[in-house]
Amino acid sequence: MKNDCTTTKAIRHTIAAVAAMLIATPLLAADKVDFGKDLYPILKDRCLTCHAATYTDAKKGRVKKPKGGLRLDTPEWIQKGYEDDDGIVHQVVVPGKPDDSEFYTLTTLDPDHDDIMPAKGDPLTQAQQGLIKAWIAQGAEYGGFQAPEYINPKAK
Numbered sequence: 001m002k003n004d005c006t007t008t009k010a011i012r013h014t015i016a017a018v019a020a021m022l023i024a025t026p027l028l029a030a031d032k033v034d035f036g037k038d039l040y041p042i043l044k045d046r047c048l049t050c051h052a053a054t055y056t057d058a059k060k061g062r063v064k065k066p067k068g069g070l071r072l073d074t075p076e077w078i079q080k081g082y083e084d085d086d087g088i089v090h091q092v093v094v095p096g097k098p099d100d101s102e103f104y105t106l107t108t109l110d111p112d113h114d115d116i117m118p119a120k121g122d123p124l125t126q127a128q129q130g131l132i133k134a135w136i137a138q139g140a141e142y143g144g145f146q147a148p149e150y151i152n153p154k155a156k
C-alpha cells in the first residue's frame with residue numbers, strides 16, 4: 001500500500017513536470033526580442049533623425065525639435081511618449097498590447113497613408129515590424145539598455 005502511494009506520487013510529479021514543460025515550450029520557442037540588440041539599431045537607422053534631442057542644422061542653421069514632440073532615443077524618452085495640442089500625454093508603447101501602441105501601429109499603415117512611420121523613405125520591412133510587435137507583446141522590456149548619446153548627422 002505504501003509503495004503504491006509512493007508510485008502514485010511519483011507519477012503525479014512526473015505528470016506535473018511534463019505539463020510544465022509543455023506549457024513552457026512555446027514561450028521558449030518564440031525568441032525573446034532584445035531591445036538593445038534587435039530594436040535600437042532599427043530606431044537609430046530609421047527613426048532618430050526625426051525623433052531625438054533638439055539640434056541645430058549645420059547647413060540651414062535652423063533649430064530642429066523632435067517631430068511630433070516625441071523622442072525615441074532612450075528607453076526613458078520612449079516611455080514618456082508625447083503630449084498632444086491639448087496637453088494630454090499619449091503613451092506610444094503599451095506593454096503587452098502592440099495593437100494599442102502607435103510605436104508599432106504607425107509603422108504598419110498603408111505606405112500611402114499620411115501618418116505612416118518612418119515619415120520618409122521605405123516602410124520598415126515585415127521582419128522589422130515583426131520584431132517591434134513581438135517586443136511589445138513580450139512586455140516591452142529594455143533589459144537595462146543604456147542608450148549611447150545620439151547626435152543627428154546634420155547637427156553642427
Ligand code: HEC
Nearest residue numbers: 046047050067068069070082092102103106117118119120
Ligand atoms: C522624416 C521624419 C520622421 C521619421 C524618420 C520618423 N518620424 Fe515619426 N513622426 C514624424 C512627424 C512629422 C510626426 C508628427 C506627425 C503629426 O503630428 O501629425 C511623427 C509622429 C510620430 C508618432 C506619433 C507622435 C505624435 O506626436 O503624433 C510616433 C509614435 C512616431 N512618429 C513613431 C516613429 C517611429 C517608430 C519611427 C521609426 C520607425 C519614426 N516615427 C520615424 C516624423 C518622422
